[in-house]
Amino acid sequence: MESSEIITAAFSDLTERQRSQFAALGNLYAEWNSRINVISRKDIDNLYTRHILHSLAIARLWGNLADGTRILDIGTGGGFPGIPLAIMYPGAHFHLIDRIGKKIRVASEVAAALGLDNVSFQHGDIGECRERFDFVVSRAVMPLDKLVKLIDKNVARTPDPRPGNAFHNGLFTLKGGDLSEESAAVPYPVVEYSVHEFFNDPFFDTKLIVYVPIGKK
Numbered sequence: 001m002e003s004s005e006i007i008t009a010a011f012s013d014l015t016e017r018q019r020s021q022f023a024a025l026g027n028l029y030a031e032w033n034s035r036i037n038v039i040s041r042k043d044i045d046n047l048y049t050r051h052i053l054h055s056l057a058i059a060r061l062w063g064n065l066a067d068g069t070r071i072l073d074i075g076t077g078g079g080f081p082g083i084p085l086a087i088m089y090p091g092a093h094f095h096l097i098d099r100i101g102k103k104i105r106v107a108s109e110v111a112a113a114l115g116l117d118n119v120s121f122q123h124g125d126i127g128e129c130r131e132r133f134d135f136v137v138s139r140a141v142m143p144l145d146k147l148v149k150l151i152d153k154n155v156a157r158t159p160d161p162r163p164g165n166a167f168h169n170g171l172f173t174l175k176g177g178d179l180s181e182e183s184a185a186v187p188y189p190v191v192e193y194s195v196h197e198f199f200n201d202p203f204f205d206t207k208l209i210v211y212v213p214i215g216k217k
Contacts, residue, residue, distance in 0.1 A: 001026050001030060001044070001045050001047060001048075002026070002045065002046060002047060002048040002049060003026075003048065004019070004022045004023040004025070004026060004048060006048040006049055006052075006053055007022045007048060007052060007053060007056070008022070010053060010056070010060075010198075010199060011056070011059075011088075018087055018088070021087045021114045021115075021116075022052065022084075022087060024113065024114060025047070025048075025052060025083075025084075025110070025114075026047060026048065028110050028113055028114070029044065029047055029051075029078065029110065030044060030047075032078070032106045032109065032110065033078075033106075036102045036103075036105070036106050038077055038078030038102075038103050038106050039051065039078060046203075049201055049203055050203060051080050051084075052080075052084045053199060053201075054080075054081075054139075054174060054195070054203075054204070054207065055080045055081030055082075055083075055084040055085060055139070055174070056081075056084050056085070056088060057174065057195045057198050057199065057204075057207070057209055058081055058085060058137060058172050058174070058209060059084075059085055059088045059089070060198040060199075061172070061193055061198070061209055061211075062165075062166065062167065062172075063166055064164060064165075064166075065089045065091070065092050065164070065165060066091075066092075066162045066163060066164030066165050067091030067092065067164075068091070068092070068093075068162070069089070069091075069092040069093070069134045069135070069162055069164075069165060070092070070093050070095070070131075070132075070133040070134050070135075070156075071085065071092060071093070071094045071095070071133055071134065071135045071136070071137055072094075072095050072097065072129070072131070072133040072135070072136045072137070072151070072154055073085075073094060073095070073096045073097065073136075073137050073138065074097055074126050074136060074137075074138045074141060074147075074150070074151060075097070075098055075099075075138055075139070075141030075142075076096040076097060076098050076103070076104070076107055077098060077100075077103050077107070077139075078103055078106045078107055078110070079096060079106070079107035079110055079111065080139055081137050081138075081139055081174065082094045082096040082107070082119065082137065083096075083107060083110060083111060083114075083116070083119065085137065086111070086116050086118055086119045087114070087116065089118075090118055091118075092118060093118050093119075093120070094118060094119045094120070095119075095120045095121075095122065095129075095131065095133070096119060096120070096121050096122070097121075097122040097123075097124065097126060097129055098123065099123075099124065099125055101123045104121050104122070104123045107121060108121045126150050126151065126154070127150075129154060130153070130154075131154065132153075132154055132155065132156040132157075133154055133155060133156060133169075134155075134156060134161075134162055134165065134169050135155075135167075135169065135170065135171070135172060136151045136154060136155060136170070136171045136172070136214075137171075137172050137173065138171070138173045138174070139173070139174040140173070140174060140175055140176070141173075143182045144173065144175065144179060144182035144183060144186060144190070144210060144212075145182050145183075145184075145185035145186050147171065147173060148171060148186050148187075148188065148212055148214070151171060151214075152214060155169050155170060155171070155214035155215065156169055157169070157214075157215050167211065167213070168213040168215075168216060169213070169214060169215070170188075170211060170212050170213040170214040170215075170216075171210075171211070171212040171214060172209060172210070172211050173209070173210050173212075174195075174207065174208070174209060174210075175207075175208050175209075175210050176206045176207050176208060177206060179192065179208070179210065183210075186212060188212050188213060188214060188215070188216055189212070189213055189216055190210060190211075190212055191210070191211045191212075191213075192208050192209070192210055192211075193208065193209040193210075193211065194207070194208060195207035195208060195209060
């Protein structure tokens with residue numbers, strides 16, 4: 001399996017606690033994946049690049065995040081991108097939701113083992129979540145236009161970003177490929193960022209962060 005040095009090389013200003021938490025993720029996911037398959041068998045050896053670093057592309061885009069920022073991770077699976085982001089931003093709160101109970105169990109057990117106290121979990125459908133958040137994050141859970149329609153109600157409407165945040169409230173989703181057809185049906189602006197701009201591994205050549213400021217026309 002890959003080493004957590006992949007993360008520390010990409011983010012040089014991590015605290016010792018963050019370094020320790022990222023280092024622990026490898027064994028935690030390997031152990032849980034042997035019992036409950038939440039990551040494909042061929043991908044578990046590439047956990048740090050294809051799952052953890054990929055999730056943290058959003059952090060590279062965000063930069064600093066104001067304490068008290070609330071983030072919803074829809075379709076989190078085993079905890080991506082929510083858990084890596086929760087390690088990176090201990091002053092923010094992350095709510096992870098998934099329809100598959102065994103996946104939420106893995107994510108919650110991993111968070112507990114890491115001592116993360118800024119993460120909550122919900123086993124259920126996004127339609128059951130009525131809370132509002134500054135940001136929604138996801139990783140290729142469904143076509144963009146359908147995703148925006150589902151989470152529109154969950155984004156807090158504010159005229160300006162929370163002080164300290166660089167982006168207007170909205171959706172940040174990790175996608176890949178040509179999104180022109182999906183984007184055309186979205187009623188808000190759609191902005192694409194290449195993950196390869198942040199990380200030069202060939203895995204990221206076609207990977208995108210798609211940002212949709214909810215409420216802006």
